[in-house]
Amino acid sequence: MTAVPPAAPQVRFVRLLQRxxxxxxxxxxxxxxxxxxxxxxxxxxxxxxxxxxxxxFWASLAAAGVLVLRRRFPLCVLLATMPGLxxxxxxxxxxxxxxxxxxSARPTWQKVSATALVVTGLFIPWPIGEFAKMSASDxxxxxxxxxxxxxxxxxxxxxxxxxxxxxxRVAELAAVRDQERALHAAAVLAKERARIAxxxxxxxxxxxxxxxxxxxxxxxxxxxxxxxxxxxTLRGLAVATLEELRSMILVLxxxxxxxxxxxxxxxxxDLPNLxxxxxxxxxxxxxxxxxxxxxxxxxxxxxxxxEALTNVRKHAPGALTSVTVAADEDSLExxxxxxxxxxxxxxxxxxGGRHGIVGLRERAALLDGTLTAQARHDGGFDVLLRIPLPRxxxx
Numbered sequence: 001m002t003a004v005p006p007a008a009p010q011v012r013f014v015r016l017l018q019r020x021x022x023x024x025x026x027x028x029x030x031x032x033x034x035x036x037x038x039x040x041x042x043x044x045x046x047x048x049x050x051x052x053x054x055x056x057f058w059a060s061l062a063a064a065g066v067l068v069l070r071r072r073f074p075l076c077v078l079l080a081t082m083p084g085l086x087x088x089x090x091x092x093x094x095x096x097x098x099x100x101x102x103x104s105a106r107p108t109w110q111k112v113s114a115t116a117l118v119v120t121g122l123f124i125p126w127p128i129g130e131f132a133k134m135s136a137s138d139x140x141x142x143x144x145x146x147x148x149x150x151x152x153x154x155x156x157x158x159x160x161x162x163x164x165x166x167x168x169r170v171a172e173l174a175a176v177r178d179q180e181r182a183l184h185a186a187a188v189l190a191k192e193r194a195r196i197a198x199x200x201x202x203x204x205x206x207x208x209x210x211x212x213x214x215x216x217x218x219x220x221x222x223x224x225x226x227x228x229x230x231x232x233t234l235r236g237l238a239v240a241t242l243e244e245l246r247s248m249i250l251v252l253x254x255x256x257x258x259x260x261x262x263x264x265x266x267x268x269x270d271l272p273n274l275x276x277x278x279x280x281x282x283x284x285x286x287x288x289x290x291x292x293x294x295x296x297x298x299x300x301x302x303x304x305x306x307e308a309l310t311n312v313r314k315h316a317p318g319a320l321t322s323v324t325v326a327a328d329e330d331s332l333e334x335x336x337x338x339x340x341x342x343x344x345x346x347x348x349x350x351x352g353g354r355h356g357i358v359g360l361r362e363r364a365a366l367l368d369g370t371l372t373a374q375a376r377h378d379g380g381f382d383v384l385l386r387i388p389l390p391r392x393x394x395x
Contacts, residue, residue: 037067041093045084056087056126063090063097070100078114085121094118095153102157111154119150197252204245212238233277267298268325271305275323278309280338282321291327297387300363301325301334304371307356308336308383316381318342331369331388340379360385 045060063084070077078097084090101114123146125134134142212235219231266274268286275284293301305323312321321338357373360383364371369387376382 037092037096041067041090041096044092045089056084057089059087060084060090060093063093067093067096070097074100074104075106075110075114078117082117082121085118086124087126091122091149094121095149098150099153099157102154103160104157105161111158115151115154118154119146122146122150193252197249208238208241208245212242233279236277265295265299266302266306267295268293268301270302271323271325274302274306275309278313280309280312280321281318282309282312282323284323284325286325288325288327288332291332291389293327293332293389297332297367297389300360300367300369300387301332301385303363304334304360304383304385305336307360308338311356311381311383312336312338316341319380327389329389331386334383334385336383338381357383 041064045057045064061084063081066077066080074097078094078101081090081093081097085094095118098114098118102111123143125142215231215235215238219228219235222228222231268288271284271286275282305325309321309323312319316338319338319341321336324333324335324337326333326335357371360373361371364385364387367387369385371383371385373381373383
């Protein structure tokens, strides 16, 4: 190596490193970049090494060829480029090797040592006897070029590695932030569920308990058979309401703590008791056609009939009502149809939040089903539920 300053194309190669090697996006992109780097590194050795060519020329070409392995063996590739740098013209190969070395996750002392090797190789002329022919100005100029071209790729590699570390850190912080938000949302939800559970326990359960107690006392003390029957019905309904409230309170207080032992949920087998206790002039017809219905579908059907009978009792007292539950090969259909209310039994002004049908539609949607509720032209009302069944549901 002589004391001639590096050519301008070699200086521009430092900028090329920043554009091409900054952040490859795929494995094929990385391989293509590695193969493309061999060409300028080989031309750097071939064009700057006029004949006659000795072993140092072939060492420079070998330094260019080993760049294809720079990602897998950065330290070995760097050491393989040193003979071509110290005794030949493998300048670009050495710059790429030191960039790759500092871009990797190697220890800091190895990166500093690699940069020092490249700077030293760029500064020392070949043969070493050329030092005696160089003036102080030439030595100073050679040292400046050696430091610039040796540390430039090293700083670029360190900057790229720092950027990658910062990107990984930002991604980690974003994941931690999302987790903290999820935990905060879960904590707020648990607090709200606990508050609702307290309200249900302190207010609704208390009042339902008083109804059950008063109905029980009336059933015991009254002498009228009809009043005794009505009081017994009220007490049974109040007790059933307390049981369902207890199950709901257990779910709310669980707040995601895991499975909770609950009371058995109503299913299609409980529909006769529901219709009998509804105080609605209703008929029930169940035809499953040998189908085995999944439990969530049974609960949805039961709740639909329950809500529909409650609305009949509230808005159309005395109306004739038919409840039909039928299953075919593809779906389960529930139909609750009521006629017009009778004049002798005016509607009962009970409180309602108009959320019952909305909740039924949401429950049906969770099971990929549909629910329609609409008035008929003759003054009646229809509630129709259809939920698809899996093919395997056969008895």
